[in-house]
Amino acid sequence: xxxxxxIAAFFLKEFHDVRRQPRLLLSLVGGPLLxxxxxxxxxxxxxxGVSAVLVWPENGVPGVDQSRAEAFIGSSFMLAxxxxxxxxxxxxxxxxxxxxxQIVPDVSTWQAGSGQRPEIEVYSRTIDPTAEAWxxxxxxxxxxxxxxxxxxxxxxxxxxxxxxxxxxxxxxxxQFDQFRQSFSPQDIGRAAAVAEDLKxxxxxxxxxxxxxxxxxxxxxxxxxxxxxxVQVLVDEMEELGTVLKEEDLPSQIERLSSSVEEIDTLRGxxxxxxxxxxxxxxxxxxxxxxxxxxxxxxxxxxxxxxxLALLIQALGATLGSLGLVREQEMGSFEMFRVSPLRLVQIxxxxxIAYVLYVTVxxxxxxxxxxxxxxxxxxAFPMQHLALIMLLATASVGIGLLISSLSHTDxxxxxxxxxxxxxxxxxxxxxxxxxxxxxxxxxxxxxxPMTHANIGFQELLLKGESLRPDIYGTLVFLSVLSYGMVxxxxxxxxxxxxx
Amino acid sequence: MTDASLDFGGGAGVFDxxxxxxxxxxxxxxxxxxxxxxxxxxxxxGIYSPTAGDVRVFDKLPARFNSRDKxxxxxxxxxxxxxxxxxxxxxxxxxxxxxxMSRRRRKAxxxxxxxxxxxxxxxxxxxxxxxxGMQRRLMLAGxxxxxxxxxxxxxxxxxxxxxxxxxxxxxFRRLRDQGKTLLVTTQYxxxxxxxxxxxxxxxxRLVTVDTPSGLRRQAMGGxxxxxxxxxxxxxxxxxxxxxxxxxxxxxxxxxxxxxRIQVFVDKAGRTLPAILIALKDQKGITPIVAEPFLPPxxxxxxxLIQNAEVVQA
Numbered sequence: 001x002x003x004x005x006x007i008a009a010f011f012l013k014e015f016h017d018v019r020r021q022p023r024l025l026l027s028l029v030g031g032p033l034l035x036x037x038x039x040x041x042x043x044x045x046x047x048x049g050v051s052a053v054l055v056w057p058e059n060g061v062p063g064v065d066q067s068r069a070e071a072f073i074g075s076s077f078m079l080a081x082x083x084x085x086x087x088x089x090x091x092x093x094x095x096x097x098x099x100x101x102q103i104v105p106d107v108s109t110w111q112a113g114s115g116q117r118p119e120i121e122v123y124s125r126t127i128d129p130t131a132e133a134w135x136x137x138x139x140x141x142x143x144x145x146x147x148x149x150x151x152x153x154x155x156x157x158x159x160x161x162x163x164x165x166x167x168x169x170x171x172x173x174x175q176f177d178q179f180r181q182s183f184s185p186q187d188i189g190r191a192a193a194v195a196e197d198l199k200x201x202x203x204x205x206x207x208x209x210x211x212x213x214x215x216x217x218x219x220x221x222x223x224x225x226x227x228x229x230v231q232v233l234v235d236e237m238e239e240l241g242t243v244l245k246e247e248d249l250p251s252q253i254e255r256l257s258s259s260v261e262e263i264d265t266l267r268g269x270x271x272x273x274x275x276x277x278x279x280x281x282x283x284x285x286x287x288x289x290x291x292x293x294x295x296x297x298x299x300x301x302x303x304x305x306x307x308l309a310l311l312i313q314a315l316g317a318t319l320g321s322l323g324l325v326r327e328q329e330m331g332s333f334e335m336f337r338v339s340p341l342r343l344v345q346i347x348x349x350x351x352i353a354y355v356l357y358v359t360v361x362x363x364x365x366x367x368x369x370x371x372x373x374x375x376x377x378x379a380f381p382m383q384h385l386a387l388i389m390l391l392a393t394a395s396v397g398i399g400l401l402i403s404s405l406s407h408t409d410x411x412x413x414x415x416x417x418x419x420x421x422x423x424x425x426x427x428x429x430x431x432x433x434x435x436x437x438x439x440x441x442x443x444x445x446x447x448p449m450t451h452a453n454i455g456f457q458e459l460l461l462k463g464e465s466l467r468p469d470i471y472g473t474l475v476f477l478s479v480l481s482y483g484m485v486x487x488x489x490x491x492x493x494x495x496x497x498x
Numbered sequence: 499m500t501d502a503s504l505d506f507g508g509g510a511g512v513f514d515x516x517x518x519x520x521x522x523x524x525x526x527x528x529x530x531x532x533x534x535x536x537x538x539x540x541x542x543x544g545i546y547s548p549t550a551g552d553v554r555v556f557d558k559l560p561a562r563f564n565s566r567d568k569x570x571x572x573x574x575x576x577x578x579x580x581x582x583x584x585x586x587x588x589x590x591x592x593x594x595x596x597x598x599m600s601r602r603r604r605k606a607x608x609x610x611x612x613x614x615x616x617x618x619x620x621x622x623x624x625x626x627x628x629x630x631g632m633q634r635r636l637m638l639a640g641x642x643x644x645x646x647x648x649x650x651x652x653x654x655x656x657x658x659x660x661x662x663x664x665x666x667x668x669x670f671r672r673l674r675d676q677g678k679t680l681l682v683t684t685q686y687x688x689x690x691x692x693x694x695x696x697x698x699x700x701x702x703r704l705v706t707v708d709t710p711s712g713l714r715r716q717a718m719g720g721x722x723x724x725x726x727x728x729x730x731x732x733x734x735x736x737x738x739x740x741x742x743x744x745x746x747x748x749x750x751x752x753x754x755x756x757x758r759i760q761v762f763v764d765k766a767g768r769t770l771p772a773i774l775i776a777l778k779d780q781k782g783i784t785p786i787v788a789e790p791f792l793p794p795x796x797x798x799x800x801x802l803i804q805n806a807e808v809v810q811a
Contacts, residue, residue: 002565003598006596009592009595013581013588013592016583016584017583020583020624021583330577330579334545334575334579335579337545338543338544338545338571338650339573340564340565340566
């Protein structure tokens with residue numbers, strides 16, 4: 001009974017002490033909540049605001065309308081100006097009027113088979129690595145946009161040519177058929193001329209086709225087949241010319257038959273090629289995306305579980321961090337040591353009071369989050385309460401550990417600020433923890449917020465039950481921190497050497 | 499304490515302390531700041547352990563006090579260490595609770611103590627709104643709440659006005675009269691007069707332990723008579739005459755009052771009539787004033803320290 005009275009002494013003392021400091025609670029709970037509300041009310045985009053000048057060639061870009069290009073760029077950058085004057089754009093960049101200059105080359109005379117690779121030049125002076133990554137990523141997107149436009153243009157031209165080729169193929173087939181039925185030595189010269197003409201038409205056509213490697217065969221099968229069949233027929237016409245010059249009549253007739261077969265094959269391929277839309281030829285793979293949960297949350301709501309975890313952790317750690325160091329600074333421990341108090345009774349009394357305070361604050365915060373549209377944990381309210389209590393217990397434990405290591409309350413507060421920084425960087429709050437090397441993972445594991453963040457996301461946003469390992473980890477962190485506090489404080493509490 | 503020492507190094511600490519605390523008495527501990535008074539109290543209440551010698555309280559080593567032993571001790575540390583955001587009553591409830599007192603016991607005892615330290619009207623006032631004197635009285639009430647047999651009070655009157663100091667000492671004497679034992683440290687040497695026994699400390703060492711009057715005798719080398727003559731021209735002659743009397747140990751002229759002679763004797767009350775008769779009979783002189791003189795403790799203290807320094811030198 002006496003032990004209970006002693007523990008209750010600290011519980012009530014802390015209760016009255018915090019109750020008489022409403023501003024402390026207000027600043028710890030209300031302040032961050034107001035920040036969150038301001039974030040929710042004012043947040044528009046996570047994109048870095050990068051302003052750009054577009055240098056557009058005077059001759060334009062075939063297949064790309066300038067207004068379309070401006071709309072595309074404007075969707076990601078703040079497009080300050082479009083000009084054809086490169087020097088003017090670079091001067092704007094030098095003056096700091098804009099962050100990026102994008103120079104689109106003059107591609108009016110470019111041809112797919114020419115082997116030339118015009119360059120889109122992008123210049124910036126940014127010192128922000130995020131902005132640079134953003135600029136490069138967007139430039140790549142624009143590059144694809146222009147490339148696709150150019151290739152679509154080329155594919156359309158190739159389809160038009162293919163129709164002409166189809167006529168040439170039909171003519172050539174008809175003549176070869178006639179030669180085959182009544183072939184005489186007088187026909188050799190005429191057949192060779194038809195073969196040569198066809199070869200010439202096909203070679204020109206081949207040069208017009210958008211270039212394609214073997215690796216791209218699966219991505220654009222119609223185009224690849226066309227490339228292949230045209231090349232085969234070009235070779236066939238070459239071979240036919242040789243046979244007509246050098247071999248005997250039966251061989252020539254036999255070759256004419258095989259040429260007719262190849263022409264038929266190519267005609268079929270050309271028919272398929274001209275019937276496929278140009279976009280499909282250039283970009284046969286397209287994306288379909290489905291979010292099986294429905295729509296994603298807004299950025300504000302998505303970050304709310306992390307903010308809730310951060311607030312509870314900060315509140316617990318702050319209360320805990322001042323819990324012992326203030327007593328040490330005041331000299332109360334001298335009085336406690338003379339009294340029949342045990343260290344564990346002091347720690348228990350304080351911890352229970354702080355955990356209860358933080359839990360109540362956590363519940364109030366959760367309810368306030370409903371005001372900004374965060375879903376409430378209706379499916380598992382007791383699990384949510386348990387998670388808040390466990391997070392509060394572990395956070396108060398870490399706070400008490402900070403307190404036991406500090407000599408002054410300002411030192412303790414500095415360490416709490418460090419804890420806050422660690423929590424922002426290493427708990428997956430803004431930056432995914434998988435992007436860090438393994439030492440950062442240890443920090444992440446040791447911070448209660450990491451696990452609570454996952455837990456709150458599951459309970460609030462996914463509406464799922466809490467994973468047992470989250471309970472386990474928070475219990476482990478609590479045991480670890482309170483164990484260390486007991487060890488450190490025991491040495492201080494029983495020190496008798498002055 | 500028997501030859502108890504606690505050496506912090508660099509000359510800091512307390513050395514070779516030997517003293518005993520009589521039951522039902524007030525032992526005052528007087529000495530300049532840093533002389534080791536607080537360290538001595540901390541040795542006695544178990545916060546420190548001696549590096550040499552022996553310290554026993556209730557016939558036990560303080561470091562091995564159990565809960566019951568600790569419940570018999572009250573402690574008023576030097577600084578105010580109660581809670582500024584708790585009211586006077588809440589602070590007392592807290593202190594009672596850490597001694598395991600039930601709520602009923604606390605509720606019965608707190609009004610008595612508030613009355614005792616005259617804080618009844620301020621019982622709802624927050625700790626941070628108390629004056630320095632009220633804070634000290636609250637500390638006293640807190641230390642007495644669990645009704646200890648032994649009270650250690652470390653400079654309970656520091657920084658307090660003389661009227662309040664006198665009131666606190668009055669409280670201590672009432673406690674002594676109730677059979678409590680008190681060890682009270684102070685920098686105000688005048689407060690030695692309130693004690694039954696006084697220990698004088700200097701530089702971590704005990705200079706002497708005695709009753710207040712015993713201290714005076716030690717400091718002055720006996721008791722003192724003041725003799726004030728009408729005839730200033732005969733002061734030197736009379737001083738010489740007095741020096742020759744067998745009851746007189748020595749005489750001094752007071753520098754600020756040259757008409758006066760300080761006469762040091764063993765027992766002032768018994769010697770004074772004999773000196774007056776000798777002066778009248780042999781010199782035909784009747785002093786204007788001839789009376790036993792109680793030197794102020796400031797002077798007593800200075801002389802004791804000077805004597806200790808001479809002995810040490």
